[in-house]
Amino acid sequence: MLKVDDINVWYGSIHAIKGISFEVYEGEIVTLIGANGAGKSTTLNTISGLLHSKTGSVTFQGKNLARIPPHKVVEQGLAQVPEGRRVFLQMTVKENLEMGAYTMPAGGVQADLDMVYGLFPRLKERYRQVAGTLSGGEQQMLAMGRALMSHPKLLMLDEPSMGLAPILVEQIFEIIRNLHQHGSTILLVEQNAQAALSIADRGYVLETGKIVTTGTGAELLSSPAIKKAYLGG
Template sequence: MGTILKVEDINVYYGSIHAIKGISFQVEEGEVVTLIGANGAGKSTTLNTVSGLLRSKTGSIEFLGQNVSNVPCHKMTGRGLALVPEGRRVFLQMTVQENLEMGAFSQKGGTLSADLDKVYQLFPRLKERIKQTAGTLSGGEQQMLAMGRALMSHPKLLMLDEPSMGLAPILVEQIFEIIENLHKAGTTILLVEQNAQAALSVANRGYVLETGKIVTTGTGAELLASPEIKKAYLGG
């Protein structure tokens, strides 16, 4: 297995605010890696920097062995990186199927029909709502649609930013089951998640962020068992 993503010593600022302070981490092919931490720890900023929405002042980001530190966001999709943003950001006036088709814009060749079938197998609820506009879907259905849209681009790395945010517990369970199924099918995933228990339960490895720095790393099982992590993030 090769290294899909290698982040080295990135520092990110919002004006004078130093949001990310020299963090380094990597994701290997076939892994689920999670970034956990409190609100404002820098988790989403990290994903946005990897995807090209933000720029680091230092260091480097390598994706599939190439330095992509200065590659614009819209070109990263074509290279095999898909971000499901916080808050879902589906096209509310478009139908379910139109949203999914938008996810395939970077794909060459005639696999659209087969790709749609795969997404509908993974998310049967979306198949029932093919012609429905995305704005009329529930929060959980919109999250499924955002994930399905990202999968249409055949990502080498799927980045999920707070997929459980605002969802009822039963839907959170469903979303994490889907994440596990994607992992079993070979998808490499970088997951940012407030729900540390759920995230660490599906992750091969995790990194804990506090105020823009990585303070702890370990396997998902190690972090779940850590008294410090339990106390800080798992209510233990």
């Protein structure tokens, strides 16, 4: 479904991504793990068209995404839930969700709202509430629900557990599992390596802009080197 081939990304003189290549197949959960600053978010932002690679290509369902603006990338069926949630704080829950449907026909928006409310009952309870007054966990649910309004074929999640209490982290990962069981293909960027690898089909480990290890979620969870570096083992 997604093929990232030899991308190199710079921030000015800083070489942030160094020749990364990986693939995501339909129906998979694939995770990118690594320390802060390893290049995980930069990779997602490059796939989304927010940043551009000097080399290589990003191909989604056989189509090269080079020079396609970010809003057109969403129309192709690729949605990103950004790091830090980035909900529209002054707008209501319902208005935030409607913003996620801007690429969709207007006639189907109510059915899509009902779909999201079914996945996130808390959002239905608070649909009139201003997003800035929601808890961190509720804002994360809202950011995920907003992305789902565009009917993505591939959902990219950037640090969904960041800043959340452990019980909310469990909830968020349970929701990710649920989305996967309902047919979503997911690319997950996450510092919580234990949680990410426990639900992932496959994982890639990034260090200073390079992929240094890859394997199934189970293989990486049981690797002594990964345990030592990322799992406190």
